[in-house]
Amino acid sequence: MTLRDHVLEVLHTLRPLGAIKARYCMGQTATLIYHDRVMGVVSLDGLFIKSDEVNDPVFDRIGAARFLPRLASANIHRFPFRKVPAEAQHCSKAMLEWARLGIEAVERETLPA
Numbered sequence: 717m718t719l720r721d722h723v724l725e726v727l728h729t730l731r732p733l734g735a736i737k738a739r740y741c742m743g744q745t746a747t748l749i750y751h752d753r754v755m756g757v758v759s760l761d762g763l764f765i766k767s768d769e770v771n772d773p774v775f776d777r778i779g780a781a782r783f784l785p786r787l788a789s790a791n792i793h794r795f796p797f798r799k800v801p802a803e804a805q806h807c808s809k810a811m812l813e814w815a816r817l818g819i820e821a822v823e824r825e826t827l828p829a
Contacts, residue, residue, distance in 0.1 A: 719744055723758050729808045730815050748818075753825065755818040757783050757797050763805050764797035765818035768825075772798075774817060796821075 717725075723738045723746045730736050730748070738746045738758065748756035757764040764783035767775055775798035783797035804810035 717760075719746065719758070719760055722760065726758050726763055726811070729811050732812060733815055733819060736815075750819055750822055753822045755822045756815065759783070761799075762802070763800040763811070763814075765800055765814050766821040767796050767798040767817075768821040770824060771817045771821055 719740075723740075726748070727736060727738055734750070736755070737749045739749060740746045745757055745759040747754045748758060755766045767782075778801055780798040780801070783795050783799065800811065800814045804814050
């Protein structure tokens with residue numbers, strides 16, 4: 717499956733959650749945008765959803781990996797995205813539940829003044 721096909725599949729599945737757009741970036745990744753804020757990342761490695769101090773324990777319980785882009789510099793800031801379980805990436809209902817965690821994290825963010 718190509719990245720484009722994967723992104724289109726994810727967007728189709730997440731359609732019930734409202735207006736989510738994708739922007740291609742960083743080579744083989746695309747960010748998922750919800751109300752002008754990044755709520756997820758799609759890559760050929762899977763779907764990653766925004767995490768924060770509230771939903772991190774949910775991701776920790778399943779041992780969800782963090783999204784770390786392949787950058788030349790080892791000195792990178794924390795990328796707050798966690799991998800959705802493989803079984804949820806092939807189940808619409810489960811994917812929606814994980815994506816809701818990302819939307820909730822985005823809604824908890826404070827925007828810079």
